[in-house]
Amino acid sequence: MTDNDNYMVDGAGRRWFLKQSTALAGTLLLPPLATPSSALPGTVPAASSTARPITLRVNRKTYKLTAEPRETLLDLMRNRLNLTGSKKGCDHGQCGACTVHIDGRRAYSCLTLAVMQQGRDITTIEGLGTESALHPLQAAFIEHDGFQCGFCTPGQLMAGAALLREGHTGSADEIREWMSGNICRCGAYPGIVAAIQSVKKGGTPG
Amino acid sequence: MEPKLIGDPVDRIDGKQKVTGGAHYAGDIKQPEMAYAVLVMSTIANGTIRDIDTADAEKLPGVLAIMTHKNTPRLPGYDANKPGATALGRVLHLLHDDRVDYSNQPIAMAIADSFEHAVDAANHVRVTYQAKTPAPGLPTSKAEPFRPQKLPRPDDPVDTQRGDLNKAMAAAEVSFKQTYHTPTQVHNALEPHTSVAIWEGKQLTIYQATQGIFPSRERIAEYFALPPENVRVIAQFVGGGFGSKGPVWADGVLAAMAAQYVKRPVKLELRRSDMFGMVGSRSATSQQLDIGASRSGDFLGMAHRSLNQTSVFDDFSEPAGILTRVLYKCPNQEVTHRSIRANIGSPSPMRAPGEAPGMFALESAIDELAYQLNMDPIALRLKNYAETDQQKELPFSSKSLRECYQQAADRFGWSKRLAAPRSMRDGNILIGMGMASAIYPTIRDEASAKIKLNADGTVLLSIGTQDIGTGSYTAMTQLAADAFGISPDRVTLRAGDTRQPKTPVSGGSRTTASAGSAVVQAAEAVILKAKQLALNDLKSPLNGQKESDMAVEKGRLFLKSDPKKGEALTALLKRNGGNALEASTSSKSGEEKEKYSMYAHGAQFAEVRIDEALGEIRVSKLTGAYAAGRIVNAKTAHSQLVGGIVWGVSMALLEHAIHDPRTNRIMNANLAEYHVPVNADIPDIDAFFIDEKDEIVNPAGVKGIGEIGITGSVAAIANAIYHATGKRIRELPITPDKILSFTA
Structure with missing residues (x-):
């Protein structure tokens, strides 16, 4: 996808422009994917x-x-649309790592059958922001270290972005309550709360 | 000298990838023709497979193979399937026989062209068993305890004695004796164990969720009787491990077996329920603490006798007593470890293995003794402050525990605490304050690194290490940047791949001390080459100077006695043909390990609020001060402490893998019923570091910080609960039913 596809999740078509972190950072050169997923067919037909x-x-x-009727939205997106940002932590709607927005509302994509989502607007972490055009909450997660391993992070961010829009950010305790559908086993909760509060204070989405 | 960028709160170098979904974990890897494997797990805990019927499953669409013990090709190196010399090499169940040693053991594997087809096929495998009564684990077990042959770390003796314990206990004016129980816990990293195995002839590549790409490479190569260089393990991003991805478990080997069998790349991603058994657990423990003291609070004698559980086929002994040997001054002491066998998946290291349950018991006991002596818990600890390691009879490389007690107590507001239990309340809410010491050994393993200084002043750092979420990639980059005094964005890191220089498993809080020291030494070796180039270069302002008189700062080589005399490293390299300078080093601990005892220390304080009528426990405040040598990155280091402290809340109040004692099946093998904290369970956490310089401990000057956070927080919360309620709960987790029970 190109940066032009990067819209805010409220569907208003607002685009978040560069909000680069100013802190110094090195470059990470990881071993290549043996076959980059972009080289594979975008959609693989079900057999x-x-x-x-x-x-x-x-x-x-x-x-x-x-x-197939039994394919979950999560598996279909991960295995067949190359959208691997949403994660599978439990496959039972218990951890929140697969959180996406469906018509602007939070949903666990592992508990959602793909065939039932026709005609709906689905937004995943890949649609929230990109490395060159981070959503303010993505930038805030980096600033406040609202993650460690990063595996729950896409789900936390999708939950947090919805929370900001829903207005459940009145206090730290309210944020904690409304963010409790997403487990972070690394225990980055204080950073997550601080990140959401900082965006709320910045008054950006609302 | 200013420590430059070291210690700054630098953002993670992989932060943007992690927040955009661009970080590729093993499960995100895709391959042409990739097949999916799903495991079939045993439903009994002891016995043999009488029959395993795969006929229906094989007929389903998309199914490539069902592997069972009846058709699985024997691994050429299967004989090596013995308890390993370290905690990393475990005995594995690899579909080689009909034995069932625990419930939820892999007994078959369905491989299909899609995940859905593989799940369907796995569900259609029919198994009948010849079942036997399983041996239960703690606390039900009536098995005769045995003395394990070793503890996980070879430096830790199974049993230790010093002085004359019996004599000291007989002479003690005050004596204390209690038993503490901790439950089986399961790591539950949010990323399930995942491997994508790709064979190309006799070359195997595995993308794996692992804490140790090198141990994994070696163990898998051993099973397939291949030279290790034929196996490449890649872990770009790892979704947490907490110990469960440290040992080499069956998942990676099974993925490679499946890929070889169906002649296609195979992804094996464990399901959450699969993770309750085959990938380790923290052993339940039963620990007896005996303390004899003088009326004024001097510890005269102390015994810590710990019982743990291991599987019927492997040996792992939770080392719960090891910190009791070193934390307090006590001339007469005995620490022992015993195990029982049960039909369970093998226990394994889990964040602060031994230390976490052991410190819960020890620091609860010290708290109980403080009440018995009518002393302040901090005063009792200070009275028995260990100035040296009495077990090893060695000085500490550094120890700042006193400062930790004081600064944490001040910031927490300990002086506002009323000493008597049940003396503080807010309406129906009982308020309690508790504290505990924290301590964790500094471990360092051999590690290697390669650094290349380019003529344009950029640096290429190659180092194998994986980053399990701790921030290792960022810390390694910072250490390299610091050595040359350049900005971290001038450093490119190649990591997470066994093709890079060898580093140890990311466990035991050892990565920065081990791999970080290798980075520091590799950089020093490159700088030495630069110095030699300069002193032999007639055109250099440093021509003819001595190496030891030169230093590097901000990318510039200069004379220490006359800093104006010098030149940029880029100028030196360009004038000398523009060639890069490169050095590889292998780094390991030396004689300092024989001369000093090395630990990070901390003091953890907790406040709880408990609804008197409902027994509901809320942790309302957590304050901890920690001293751990040099802090490379204030931001990621703080997150490590916070994570450890959250794990303390979790262990104190929530986590419990419950076995049905009749069947030995885990009854809560999912994240809804195996409780871990959610956001609403965690208050603001004030965790901070005390300045501590330690030039002895290792070249990086760092101590491990990944696990120390849990070592104090469990007991601090338990002690606060006693202070709030007057009820001492000696069995984790501390749940509302135990608070309300009148029998506790």
Whole structure:
């Protein structure tokens, strides 16, 4: 996807421009993916006879594909749309790592069947912001170290972005309560709360 | 000299990738023709497989193979499947026989062209068993305890004695004796164990969620009877480990077996429920503490006798007593470890293995004794402050525990605490304040690194180490940048790959001390080459000077006695042909390890608020001061402390993997019923570092910080709960039913 596809999750089409972290940082040169996922076909057809054609709209892109009724939105996005930002921590709606927005509302994509999401607007972490155009909450997570391993982070960010829009950020305790559907095993909760509060104070989304 | 960028709160170098979904974990790796493997797990805890019927499963669409003990090719190096010399090499169940030694043991593997097809196939495998009665674990076990052959770290003896304990206890004016119980815990890193295995002839590449790419490479190579260089393990990003990804478990080997069997790349991603058994746990413990003291509070004798559980097929002994040997001054002491065997998955190291349950018991006991002696808990600890390591009879390389007690107490507001239990309340809410010491050994393993200084002044740092979320990538980059006095964005890091220089497992809080020291020494070696280049270069202002008289700051080599005399490293390199300077080093601890005892220390304080009628416990305040040598990155180091303290809340109040004693099956093998803290459980945490310089401990000057946070917080909370309620709970987790119970 290009940066032009990077819209705010409220669907208002607002784009967040560069908010680069000013702190110094080195460059990380990780071993390459043996085959970068971008070199693979974007959509892989499902093999089963029970598969049916569906149309999904994710991050303002439209995907036409066939899906089995039993495929969850999470598995379909991760395995067939190359959208691996949403994570699978439990597959049972217990951890929140797969949180996305469906029509602007938070949803656990592991508890959501893909075939039921036709005609809805789905936003994932890949649609929230990019490295060159971070969403303010993404920048705040870096600033306040609202993560360690980063695995729950896409889900935390999607929950946090919704929280800001929903207005559940009146106090630290309110944020804690409304962010309690997302487990962070590294225990970065104080940083997550601080990050959400800082964006709230900045008055950016609202 | 100013420590420059070291210590600054530098943002993580991989922060942007992590917040945009651009960080690739093992489960995000895709391969052409990649197949998916799903495990079938045992539903009994002891017995044999009578029959395993795969006929229905094999007929399902997309299924490539069902591997069971009946058709799995024998691994050529399967004979090496023995308890390892370290905690990393465990005995694995690899579909080689019909034995079932614990519930939720992998007994078959379905491999299909999609995840959905693999799950469906796994669900259609029918298994019948010849079941036997399982041996239960603690606290139900009636098995005869045995003395384990070793503890996980070879430096820790199983049993220690000093002085004359019996005589001291007989002479003591005050004596104390209690037993503490801790439950089985499961690490539950949020990222499930995942491996993507790719064979190209006799070359194997595995993208793996692991804390140790090198141990994994070596163990997997051993099973397949390959030279280690034929196996490449890559861990770009790891979604937490907490010990569970330290040992080499069956998942990586099984993925490689599956990929070889179906001749396609295979991804094996454990399901959450799969993680309750085959990838380790913290052993339950039962610990007896005996303390004999004078009426004025001097410890005269102390015994810490710890019982833990291990599996029927492997040896792992939770080293719960090791810190009792060193934390307080006490001339007469006995510390022992015993184990029982049970039909459970093998226990393994989990964040502060031994230290976490052991410190809960020890620091609860010290608190109890303080009440018995009518002394302030800090005063009792200060009275028995260990100036030296009495067990090893060595001085400490540095120890700032006194400062930790004082600064944490001040910031917490300990002086506002009323000494008597149940003396502080806010309406129906009982308020309690408690504290405990924190301590963790500084461990350093052999590690290597390669540094290349380019003529343009940029640095390429190559080092194998994985970053499990601690911030290792960032810390390594900072240490390299610091050596040359350049900005970290001038350093490029190659890491997370066994093709880079060898480093140890990221566990035991050892990465910065080990790999970081290798970075510092590799940089020193490059700088030495630069100095030699300059002193032999007629055109250099440093021509003819001595190496030891030169230093580097801000990318400039200069004469210490006359800093104006010098030149930029880029100028020196460009004039000398523009070639890069490169050095590789292997770094390990030396004689300092024989001469000094090395520990990080801390003091943790907790305030709890407990609803008197409901027994609901809320942790309302956590303050901790820690001394851990040089802090490389204030931001990520703080997060490490906070994470450890959150784990203390979790262990004190929530975590408990509950076994049904009749079947030995874990009854809460999911994240809804195995409780870990959510955001609403965690208050603001005031965790901070005390300045501590330690030039002895290692070249990086650092002590481990990943685990110390949990070593004090569990007992601090338990002690606060006693102070609030007057009820001493000696069995974790401390839940409302125990607060309300009149029998506790």
